[in-house]
Structures are given as C-alpha cells and as structure tokens.
Amino acid sequence: MIGVIVIALLNGCFIGLSRVLNGRLSQDKGPFIASFYNHLIGTLILTLVVGIIGLSSNTSWNYISITNQHWSLYLGGVIGALYVVINSHIITEIGALKAALLVISGQMLTGVMLGLGELTWFSALMQFGGVALIIVGIYLCKKMEQ
Amino acid sequence: MTSPNFNIILALIGGILLAIMIKLNSALALSVSPVYASWLAHGIGTVVALLLIVIVARLMLNTPTNISAICMASPPIWSYFGGIPGALVIIFAAMTVNSSVGLLGTLVLGLLGQIIFGLVVDSLGLFGLPKKVINRYQSLPILMIVSGSYLIILSGPGL
Numbered sequence: 001m002i003g004v005i006v007i008a009l010l011n012g013c014f015i016g017l018s019r020v021l022n023g024r025l026s027q028d029k030g031p032f033i034a035s036f037y038n039h040l041i042g043t044l045i046l047t048l049v050v051g052i053i054g055l056s057s058n059t060s061w062n063y064i065s066i067t068n069q070h071w072s073l074y075l076g077g078v079i080g081a082l083y084v085v086i087n088s089h090i091i092t093e094i095g096a097l098k099a100a101l102l103v104i105s106g107q108m109l110t111g112v113m114l115g116l117g118e119l120t121w122f123s124a125l126m127q128f129g130g131v132a133l134i135i136v137g138i139y140l141c142k143k144m145e146q
Numbered sequence: 147m148t149s150p151n152f153n154i155i156l157a158l159i160g161g162i163l164l165a166i167m168i169k170l171n172s173a174l175a176l177s178v179s180p181v182y183a184s185w186l187a188h189g190i191g192t193v194v195a196l197l198l199i200v201i202v203a204r205l206m207l208n209t210p211t212n213i214s215a216i217c218m219a220s221p222p223i224w225s226y227f228g229g230i231p232g233a234l235v236i237i238f239a240a241m242t243v244n245s246s247v248g249l250l251g252t253l254v255l256g257l258l259g260q261i262i263f264g265l266v267v268d269s270l271g272l273f274g275l276p277k278k279v280i281n282r283y284q285s286l287p288i289l290m291i292v293s294g295s296y297l298i299i300l301s302g303p304g305l
Contacts, residue, residue, distance in 0.1 A: 001246055001247075004241075004242050004245040004246060004247045004251075005247060005251070005255060007238055007241060007242055008238075008242040008247050008251060008252050008255035008256060008259070009255050009256075009258060009259040009262075010238070010259060011235055011238040011239055011242065011252070011255070011256050011259060012255060012256040012257060012258060012259015012260040012261075012262070012263065013259045013260070013262070013263040014231040014232070014234055014235050014238065014259075015231070015232070015235055015256065015259070015260050015263075016259070016260045016263030016264055016267070017228075017231040017263065018228045018229070018230075018231040018232035018235070019228070020228075020263075020267055020272070020273045020275060021224065021225050021226075021227060021228035021231070021273065022225075022228040023273075023275060024221060024222070024225040024273050024274045024275065025221050025225040025226060025228065027221065027274065028216075028219035028220070028221035028225075029216055029219060029221060030202075030216055032195065032198050032199045032202050033199060033216070034228070035191070035195040035198070036192065036195035036196055036198075036199055037226050037228070037229065038191075038195075038228045038229045038232060039188050039189075039191035039192040039194075039195050039229065040192050040195075040229065041226065041227055041228070041229030041230060041233075042184075042188040042191075042192075042229035042230070042232050042233040043185065043188040043189050043191075043192050043229075044229075045229065045230055045233040045234075046181065046184055046185040046188055046233050046236075047185065049181055049185075049233075049237065050181060050182060050185050053179075053181065068177075069174060069177060069178075072170065073170055073171075073173055073174040074174075074186070074187075074190055075170055076167050076168075076170035076171040076174060076183075076187045076190075077186065077187040077188065077189065077190025077191040077194065078190060078191070078194045079163050079166055079167040079170070080167050080171075080187055080188075080190075080191040081190075081191040081192075081194035081195040081198065082163060082194075082198075083160055083163040083164055083167060084191075084195070085195075085198065086156055086157075086159060086160040086163070087157075087160050089156070090153050090156050090157045090160065091275070092275065092276075093153045094150070094153050094154070094157065095264070095267075095268045095275065095276065095278045096263070096264040096267040096268050096275060097261065097264035097265050097267075097268045097278070097280070097284070097288075098157070098264075099157055099160075099264070100260045100261055100263075100264040101261065101264075101287060101288065101291050102154060102157035102158055102160075102161065103157055103158075103160050103161040103164060104161060104257055104260070104261075104291060104295055105158060105161055105291055105294075105295075106157065106158035106159065106160060106161020106162045106164070106165070107161040107162070107164050107165045107168075108161075108165075108294065108295045108298045108299075109158075109161070109162075110161065110162045110165035110166065111165050111298060112298055114165065114166075114169060115302075119301075122301075123301035123302065124301075126297045126298070126300060126301035127297070127298055127301045129294070129297050130293075130294040130295065130296075130297030130298035130301070131294065131298070132294070133290045133291070133293055133294030133297070134290065134291055134294035134295065134298075136290055137286075137287040137288075137290035137291035137294060138154070138158070138287075138291075140286055140287035140290065141154065141287045141291075142150075142151065142154050144283065144284065144287070
C-alpha cells in the first residue's frame, strides 16, 4: 500500500518535472520549440514502450480499432501540443507552484462543467463547495501576483 | 513582459485544455490501451507543434524579433528531456489506478505531488527557474484549491 502511494505521489512530481524542464527549454528556445521537443521525445519513449509490450505479449496489432475511432478523439494530441506551449510560457513567468495551482483549478472547474447532468443532490452540493473554494483560491493567487 | 493577470488567465485556459485533452485521450484509451492512446496523442502532438513552429516563424519574419538569437541559444541538454517524465506518467498512472489506491487516490495524490514539487522547485529556484519566496500567506490558496479539488474529485464528475 505504501509503495503504491509513493508511486502515485511520484507521478505528480513527474508531471511537475516534465513541465519545469519544458519551461527551462522555453526560456531559451521559446514555448513552441519546447512543446515540439516534449512531444518528440515522448513519442520516441512511448514507441519503445509500445514495442516492448507488443513483443512481450502475443496480441497482434489491432489496426481496425485505430482507424475506426471518431476523428474528434485524435484532437487530444492537438490540444496537448497547445497545452504544453501555454504551460511552458507561464511557468517561467509565475513559477512552478502557482502554475500548478492555477492549471489544477482550471482543470477542476472544467471537469465539473463536463460532468454536469449526472448529479445527485449530495454530489452537487460537494461540487458547489469545491468550486467555491477553488474560486476563492484563484482570487488569492491573483492578489499575491500583484 | 506580460501582465500578471494575463498569465493567470493563460494558466486557467491551460487547465481547461488539459481537462478536455484528458477526456478525449481517455475515451481513446477505452478502445485502444492507455499507453497506445498516449503514443498516438504524442505523435499527433509532435506534428502539430512542428506546424505551430512554422506558422510562428512565418509571423515573426515581419517583426523585429531576432530568430537567429533563438537558433544560437544553447539551453542545458537536460531541458530537452521533459518528454521522458511526461510519457512515464501514463504508465505509472495505469499502475496505480489498478491498485488499492484506485482512480480517486491516483488523482488526489498526483495533485499533491505536483504541488509539493512546485513548492520545492520555487523555494530553491531549481532547474533555472526564478527563486520565489514562499511565505505562510501562500498556504491559504494552496489549502483552498487542494480541498476544493478533493471535494470535486470525490463527487466524481469523471475527470
């Protein structure tokens, strides 16, 4: 149990490390080139991982399930490229902590909006409380920036 | 220099993009595997980032910005490898989601990890980022955003 908790915490650190390295590259090369190298290196690493999984398991490549996807699902990659551009820029301006806090805030508020319509009264109340806390948190972050 | 408010709005937009991206990528991961979905997303992201570079370079040709300065700059070699921890995240997340920690724990602990990492990097000025003084007033927004996120994750809108 402790082992998995540590891995889950480290995972958050890895997210942070990735963004900080991209931010450092962005200082010299700009956020667009930082996003490019982030995705290029990521593709190379994952090609290796996909290859190892493919070789170690006997499952044949399922090309049909790739080509049958609705095109909008591939938008994830397009949005990802834009996201890294934005994050690499802001992290050099407002620092790693504030960038993490504000990105999480935007993420949570969007999550609430995307999930609306599947609510019970209790979960609606919890989300309302969560949204209120985050909005006050953003306001306090903004005050500190000035 | 961009204004502080502009950067805050940009960071929030980043969060909105991230939420939509995760929604789309996890829909893709349902029909192919998570690692495979991430591989596809990274591949598409590489091409899109390259297109963005070309477009931005075109636009900058008509401005006084010096492109050769960007070409000449030599950042530390390690700064090119942000893609490695980024790509590993999906593999570790797949491990913890299917363990006793579950999806909820993976999300909450991941969030805490990000904030702890941010605190350490900012207070020590690591990785070439400007050093920021962390004072006790900063604990209030941290506490509010973390507990607000915890409530939202607990209520389960399927992030």
